[in-house]
Amino acid sequence: MLELDEITKVYPGGKRAVDRLTLRFGPGLVGLLGPNGAGKSTLMRIAATVTRPTSGRVLFHGVDATAKPELLRRALGYLPQDFGVYTHLTAREFLAYLAAVKGLSARSARARIDELLELVNLTEAAKRPLGGYSGGMLRRVGIAQTLLADPQVLIVDEPTAGLDPEERMRFRNLLSDLATDRLVLLSTHIVSDIEAIASEVAVVSGGRLRYRGTLDALLQAAKGRVWEVTVRPEHVAHLQSRHAVSRVLRTGDAMRARVFAFEPPVADAQPVAPELEDAYLGLVAAGR
Numbered sequence: 001m002l003e004l005d006e007i008t009k010v011y012p013g014g015k016r017a018v019d020r021l022t023l024r025f026g027p028g029l030v031g032l033l034g035p036n037g038a039g040k041s042t043l044m045r046i047a048a049t050v051t052r053p054t055s056g057r058v059l060f061h062g063v064d065a066t067a068k069p070e071l072l073r074r075a076l077g078y079l080p081q082d083f084g085v086y087t088h089l090t091a092r093e094f095l096a097y098l099a100a101v102k103g104l105s106a107r108s109a110r111a112r113i114d115e116l117l118e119l120v121n122l123t124e125a126a127k128r129p130l131g132g133y134s135g136g137m138l139r140r141v142g143i144a145q146t147l148l149a150d151p152q153v154l155i156v157d158e159p160t161a162g163l164d165p166e167e168r169m170r171f172r173n174l175l176s177d178l179a180t181d182r183l184v185l186l187s188t189h190i191v192s193d194i195e196a197i198a199s200e201v202a203v204v205s206g207g208r209l210r211y212r213g214t215l216d217a218l219l220q221a222a223k224g225r226v227w228e229v230t231v232r233p234e235h236v237a238h239l240q241s242r243h244a245v246s247r248v249l250r251t252g253d254a255m256r257a258r259v260f261a262f263e264p265p266v267a268d269a270q271p272v273a274p275e276l277e278d279a280y281l282g283l284v285a286a287g288r
């Protein structure tokens with residue numbers, strides 16, 4: 001449905017934010033996972049036709065959206081990382097305003113807005129000014145606006161940033177429901193944001209694709225490469241400088257750390273079953 005074909009983005013000043021990256025998507029929820037600065041937002045903006053790539057093409061149903069963006073734009077809902085609202089408007093007024101900008105008739109907009117407020121669980125709050133909304137509520141308004149024209153492709157950039165755990169979970173469930181009959185592309189640097197809901201994941205670091213596939217296969221690939229080690233507190237920094245360390249816990253005077261490494265990182269390292277976080281950090285470290 002949507003293809004990113006050999007995309008490269010070099011910003012003025014020379015920063016190569018995305019480097020020859022190719023990804024193909026069908027319906028379902030795909031997590032775009034990568035550390036801060038990996039190039040996720042740049043890639044999302046290119047996929048949403050907001051930014052032009054330096055080279056490469058975005059194809060939507062085979063049509064080159066870099067040259068002819070209209071087809072993709074009509075089928076697209078995009079929630080940018082820095083989504084802003086007019087704080088003095090109510091949710092209903094704000095959505096009505098955006099519906100008008102998108103060219104929906106007032107009558108069909110009204111019915112659609114009712115449906116969407118229900119979907120994102122904001123019907124009760126719809127008459128209150130957005131200035132009084134929590135971060136989670138504002139994100140849900142953000143999602144509602146992406147759905148005004150019932151898009152086939154939904155692109156959401158770091159949507160759970162700043163949300164509390166309960167809001168995070170609600171938001172994850174909402175995105176998961178929305179992915180049953182459309183493509184939802186969700187970028188994040190937090191593994192648990194996509195752990196339970198993504199059918200596939202693309203891991204990006206340094207502007208390059210490091211992995212594309214199921215979370216299961218990612219986990220399998222880390223088998224036999226995750227170790228638990230006990231070290232003195234002053235040795236943690238040394239361990240971190242040589243390996244991907246996914247978790248450090250204090251146990252009495254010592255520190256217990258989970259380490260991704262092909263060989264035992266210290267003599268008495270214990271092999272442990274990998275978790276997704278270990279597998280992801282191992283991949284990112286390998287790309288450095």
Ligand SMILES: Nc1ncnc2c1ncn2[C@@H]1O[C@H](COP(=O)(O)OP(=O)(O)OP(=O)(O)O)[C@@H](O)[C@H]1O
Nearest residue numbers: 011012015017034035036037038039040041042043
């Ligand atoms: N307009 C710009 N001009 C110059 N460099 C930029 C610009 N936008 C982003 N960059 C740089 O490109 C790289 C990738 O940035 P990008 O925002 O795409 O990454 P990201 O994975 O979304 O990270 P984050 O989650 O921190 O936003 C970073 O090094 C960033 O500093």
